[in-house]
Amino acid sequence: MGDSTKSLLQRIIRRIPSRAIESTLRKWGRLTAEQLQSIDFTQPKWTVTQELLDMCEEGNWTLKFITELEMSYIIDNPNQGMWYAYQLMNPEDDANSVELTQFKEQFKSHLKQLVRHISLKMKKHTDEAVWIRIAWGDRFFQPNHMKPTYAVHYLQTPYVFVTSLTSKHKPLFSQAMTLSTRYQAIKDANLSGRNLTAIRDLLMRQFQQAFPTKHPSPLAERNQTVSHPRIEKEQDGNAANRLELACEAFGGGTLPQLQSAVYKLETKFRDQTNKAMTEREESFKCIVKFASTNLLESLRHCASSGFASTPVTPLLSSISLKGKNYFVITDNSPGAASQPRRAQDK
């Protein structure tokens, strides 16, 4: 037991960058002021780690302490792995009145019924998010703290954000989640990314969407760049129109930092100049991936600069409209040639 505690501590410290170690330990609050003072954080990381390990041994820290440290670090730095969004479906009547203590108890008891060895830790963050850390074991093995699953849920919302959940544990997690939130089902929301805040903002609609209103739009005002009186833009109207449509499709202002979107296209190849391919029965299979440091801003720029035609195709605007970044596209009715494609769920 002692060894696993120490190796977990070692592993966590390894993940934390040197400059963040001190602040993380302070936040953790398990070290006394003297202990904190005795550590020289300017030393190389491995000496700091050694000192901490010694303290761990002296203080007889339990596994619980260490997992707390990990959790507080992950909550502050969530953008480390891939986060997947899940959507809860068909709420029961009392779904809206689930409260924290009730949820905690329920989730714990449901999961413990399903798995014998499991270590659970829940914490409510300042922004109302409930953070859950699960270390999975099974009938014969103790919980593996090296690869814990993290889940983030905002009570009363139908979304759950999960990282490092294996397919083996997914049904167990899903069942406990649906039962304790008083929903009937859970499904993949087809949205994933490294930036938790981005996928959360996208689904919770916490980004500035542009709607047509009677009030003078701030966009138009912002767009009026002071230029020289002798320079005139001939197609200023078009440019403003493109920008407006682009903002309507992807949102205005700073957009959630989504990094990629994937489309699996299984549609027919249609081109008037290419008869052979157009007449072909099978679909043309391809996968298109868009990637950028901020995908939505890139796409918005594409549309406003004219690289992408406006109005923006529903395929691209669905990313922010539906809050998804994985799409499977098929021709929905093979007979009608003029039917536009529609994004379908996986």
Next chain:
Amino acid sequence: MSLLKPFSKLPGINSANILLVEFEETFQQSLADALVEETAVTVNVRLAKSLPLPKENEENRPRIDLVVFIINLTTELSFQSAEASLKCLDSGFFLGKVCFMVTNARNASVPTERLDSVRKLAASLHCPLLFAEDQTPAGVTNAAERLLTILKVTAGLVPMTTALYLSNLTRCTVPPDIDQPTFD
């Protein structure tokens, strides 16, 4: 489709009007800022992404003395867009009032074929082809100065020369071996 005509309007006194057409709309802005610095003549700059120009501006648009197509060699679309826009110009412009300006010609990933197509296009229309550096301020000023030299002539502000005369001297010619491999 409305054609842009070179002689449908009267010229202004001591003024010259230049139209910059660029699909990317990036270089034209800095170039325009440099062009209006000129104090000897009043330079009016009109910016466009592509032709034709919108009808509603027809009234207050002055007579255009020089049309410049800015082509960024790194993208194919830039050339294609310029090629499509050419169709909206009255043939009168091709008597010395059109010129091409190419950027990013030194970029190594640009296939030589693309520059060749621009050369051929310019040569077939008897227009001059200028090369410009759009990244540095010095490059922008330099490009603006070269355009001003041509503009002053095409606007009729330089005595003893005409646009047609100048274009005979400056128009792009295709080297005779453009379609042949270099080694022979």
Next chain:
Amino acid sequence: MERHHNSVTKTPLDRVQRRSKSKSYRQSLRSCLGATCLTPALTTRRLNISRRAPKSHNITEKVNPEQLALMVKTEWQLSYVTPLYQFRHTQLKSYSRQLSAFIAAEKQQGLAVEVEGSHGSFRVSFSVVQGMSEAADDAETVLIQIHLKRLFSRQDEPAKVVWSGLLTCINGSPDYLRSLPKDFTCLPLLCSSGAEGLTSAVKSWFQQTFDCYFGQLEISHTSLQWMIALWTNCQTESAIQFLKMIWTLPVVPPLKVTYTVNGQDAWELWSSVRKDPQKEGNGEDEDENSIDIEEVMRFMQGLKSHFYRHFRLDLSAGKLDQVSTALGSAKCSGMIKISNSKYMISTLTLLTECALLKMPI
């Protein structure tokens, strides 16, 4: 990057022997003059506008398997080399010694030959790769390897290869090769892999010894499109599995588009844009299996239009950065990996051509 039509004066012209144009060039000239309309946006000048479809070469029988394995598994950085003066394939042993000594001297001066954790001595070996050359005018391919013998290693431990380079010329333009004066050997393509410091050391030794010049060889947009077409054309003989293209669009922040097409579907599109050989009616054996730049462009157009139909986004606005299939991958920065030895020759032929275009006349 120097432009070659400007550098005509740099080489004494009297040394270049004038020759009549070959038949294929006259054909290409005729076809370009014939096309009076301007709409095919890209015409070609220097790169061949038509080339033989890649035949699978049974290279495994001809080339030493060990050398072949090295060539196939490595990702190479490409450079071009101007013709080497007084290079002799017979003196490779002596070159090995000279280059070893050169690197040792460089290292002594503390110049940048340091490879990580390299406390030991470098040993260079030059060897001829037999069975690679295709045309009679091609010089034999030379493989250069640098081994590192660690200072405190056991006697029987084999020296580790830390750098390899391949100087090659496959199907080089006979016109150009024959026009070279007698003492020059043309191996225009250098594929190198290993530490940067060693690459520059090798380059500077070559420059001093053979009076040549090295430059980075980027793979242009057109060449990448050629690669796509040549590889896709192989589908019937060995599956390409997928055709992957990576484009970058110049927006803020830059947008990377990865477009991966199913191998079989790509091939069917390719065969639909191929010219009907019957209609051509030339009947010449030579032309039967040739691929035209127009076909390549039509293929690209087809791929782009399928993309545009879905996303209303014009890929022409961007830059093609990288292409890959199961047969290999190529990046515009000049990195190449050939995964299937069967088609190595045709890929190297294209690259040799690219490198020859950088040669001074």
Next chain:
Amino acid sequence: MEGSSKGGVLSHLSLLEAKARSRKTQLHQIKELRDKVEALRIQRDQLRAEIETHKILQKVRASLDKKCTKGGEEEELQVKEGEKMNEDSEHSQLLRLMARHTQLKDLLHAHHIIGGYNITKTIQGRRVCASLATAYEGVYLETYNVEFDLKPTVRIRRHDVPPFIPVDSLAEQSNMQTDIRAFLDTLSKYLNGYAGRKQQLKLVKERHKSVEVMESNVLCSILVMLLTVPGERVTVLCTLKYTDHTRCLPTGVYVQCEADKELPDSPQWKNNCSLLMETPVHKALTIMRDRWIIA
């Protein structure tokens, strides 16, 4: 001239050229400044004229408003004919129209205040966008938008309502095809309820430093507070539940006290509970503080 011998003739020439150029720009600058003075003068005159017009406009407006309150048709005629309009009769028609315009604008504003929705048509009437403003105690809070497709059926295309407000199920329940207004009314109630509760929570945190908010959620449908009874150092746990999400008042108040089990049943606290049920929480707490029930 010494410089020229050092740097050569050409550099000297270029120096002269630069000088000449800078002189030119200086002259140019002076001209520009003059132009600017002229422009500013014109602007000043314009502004003066505008003020003048505005004054007249206000007079006209006042008379219009008077007429509206009286509601007499005859009086309108009277106003039209008489009074101060004679001074600049050519503009009178225009001025009257302008006054009417401002009046209508104010009416529209009033309409928004009493709960009307701002609806915008887009793409030739195939879509409409409704914006729902929320307010609490006279303070405008966030505005939410819902965009509808009108054809082939009325359908929500997109919105920026937070996910814990059940927009989709509200849409299903209401008969949106015929009565979009009813749907907007219900949605607006939900949004105003949410905005009100959120604002209350904010005010509690701002104004009552001694009250510790133990728990709340994104929907603000639950509020657990730790209250301190002054003097006795007794803490009381007070839970407010808002099961009706359209309202800003709780549907249930529960009080617990570790130290004094009897406390919740005391008449004073029963009184407090009913106070909390009937008054917005931040106000109720203020009252309780004033009565020295809590610190």
